[in-house]
Amino acid sequence: MDSRESAEMYLETIYILSQKSDAVRKIDVSRYMGYAKPSVTRAIGLLEKRGLVNVDDSGILKLSKEGEQQAKRIYERHTVLTKMFMNLGVDEETATEDACRIEHYISETTFDAIKKHMAKYE
Amino acid sequence: MDSRESAEMYLETIYILSQKSDAVRKIDVSRYMGYAKPSVTRAIGLLEKRGLVNVDDSGILKLSKEGEQQAKRIYERHTVLTKMFMNLGVDEETATEDACRIEHYISETTFDAIKKHMAKYE
DNA sequence: TCCTTTAGTTAGCAAATGCTAACTTTAAAA
DNA sequence: TTTTAAAGTTAGCATTTGCTAACTAAAGGA
Numbered sequence: 001m002d003s004r005e006s007a008e009m010y011l012e013t014i015y016i017l018s019q020k021s022d023a024v025r026k027i028d029v030s031r032y033m034g035y036a037k038p039s040v041t042r043a044i045g046l047l048e049k050r051g052l053v054n055v056d057d058s059g060i061l062k063l064s065k066e067g068e069q070q071a072k073r074i075y076e077r078h079t080v081l082t083k084m085f086m087n088l089g090v091d092e093e094t095a096t097e098d099a100c101r102i103e104h105y106i107s108e109t110t111f112d113a114i115k116k117h118m119a120k121y122e
Numbered sequence: 123m124d125s126r127e128s129a130e131m132y133l134e135t136i137y138i139l140s141q142k143s144d145a146v147r148k149i150d151v152s153r154y155m156g157y158a159k160p161s162v163t164r165a166i167g168l169l170e171k172r173g174l175v176n177v178d179d180s181g182i183l184k185l186s187k188e189g190e191q192q193a194k195r196i197y198e199r200h201t202v203l204t205k206m207f208m209n210l211g212v213d214e215e216t217a218t219e220d221a222c223r224i225e226h227y228i229s230e231t232t233f234d235a236i237k238k239h240m241a242k243y244e
Numbered sequence: 245t246c247c248t249t250t251a252g253t254t255a256g257c258a259a260a261t262g263c264t265a266a267c268t269t270t271a272a273a274a
Numbered sequence: 275t276t277t278t279a280a281a282g283t284t285a286g287c288a289t290t291t292g293c294t295a296a297c298t299a300a301a302g303g304a
Contacts, residue, residue: 001124001260001261001262002123002124002260002261003259003260003261006260006261006262025281025282026281026282027280027281027282030281035261035262035263036262036263036264037281037282037283038262038263038264038282038283038284038285039261039262039263040282041282041283041284042261042262042283043261043262059281059282085232085235088232088235088236088238088239089235089238090231090232090235091231094229094231094232095232097229098227098228098229098232101227101228102224102227102228105220105223105224105227106220106223106224107216107219107220109212109213109216110207110210110212110216110217110220113207113210113211113212114210116210116211117210123290123291123292124290124291125289125290125291128290128291128292147251147252148251148252149250149251149252152251157291157292157293158292158293158294159251159252159253160252160253160254160255160292160293160294161291161292161293162252163252163253163254164253164291164292165291165292181251181252
């Protein structure tokens with residue numbers, strides 16, 4: 001996996017888990033992503049260094065303002081791409097999987113075009 | 123870059139260069155991709171081991187049957203995705219760049235759906 | 245014939261990610 | 275209070291890809 005993709009996946013995961021629970025810890029990320037704990041420890045450490053995530057004394061993860069922006073950006077791509085693929089007749093599971101891989105690699109320009117296009121179908 | 127993506131890019135490059143010239147060598151791949159020669163030496167060595175590329179005594183690269191199949195598969199994705207993005211109003215350069223990144227990550231199912239969709243516009 | 249340019253190779257570095265093993269710490273259970 | 279289970283951390287391995295440095299080999303020019 002690409003380095004940027006990896007970071008984005010961690011951010012997105014924290015964002016998604018934060019919507020379901022208000023006390024997200026590393027172990028939750030570990031389980032959700034299916035990665036070993038040390039992988040999560042390091043990855044989140046890097047996100048902290050970059051100022052995208054904060055971990056409080058009790059081990060609760062919070063996205064910073066910028067971290068949340070980035071997470072939302074990816075998550076929006078995720079949902080829009082999934083819809084687009086489903087709109088073309090792809091089943092939900094496959095559409096989600098594809099969106100999840102592609103969301104990291106689409107340029108702003110192309111994503112905007114897709115988003116505008118999809119807006120017609122709402 | 124992902125390992126599979128890397129291999130696919132080399133195959134696609136050899137395929138593209140083979141359409142312009144019938145004597146493609148490693149140095150050509152090196153220049154086209156902008157990679158140093160040792161990177162190409164190793165990458166093509168791996169493709170040879172996998173039976174996807176053959177290098178004859180004079181250093182000319184040929185895709186094997188399977189190598190060509192894979193290269194064509196990727197190249198088709200490249201062209202179809204580029205068209206789709208341009209169809210949504212994206213400029214050619216951006217469309218090509220995006221297609222080039224995404225072509226490696228789309229499932230067969232989703233690509234088929236896109237392809238069918240694009241067929242309507244021909 | 246000798247020299248230079250070009251293609252290709254070998255060896256080894258750096259970066260990044262995921263993993264296991266083993267340890268610490270904390271918190272809950274008995 | 276003691277024990278046990280769960281969360282995290284540290285250390286270090288493996289894999290993969292691209293790079294540079296330095297070398298070999300072959301082809302062409304002078």
